[in-house]
Amino acid sequence: MAAGLGRSSYAVLAAVGLFLATTHFVFKWFLDFTISFFGGEAQEPIIHPWAAALLYVFYGLVLMLLGLWLAQRRRPAEPA
Secondary structure, X not given: OHHHHOOHHHHXXXXXXXXXXXXXXXXXXXXXXXXXXXXXXXXXXXXXXHHXXXXXXXXXXXXXXXXXXXXXXXXXXXXX
């Protein structure tokens, strides 16, 4: 959408929003620290730092692929 409108600030805001969404799911799925306040048994925290790092790598890969795809679309056609 940002490329179609020619607004790079929209692309930056979208990248920040995707980063925040990725961080939300990293903490929800891989770094879940649950605490019991009412005397129940505390569950073991789910800690998988390698999986969290892998999700950030996937996020970066998606951003790179989107950038390459958009750069290829903007490239002018070669003269015949």
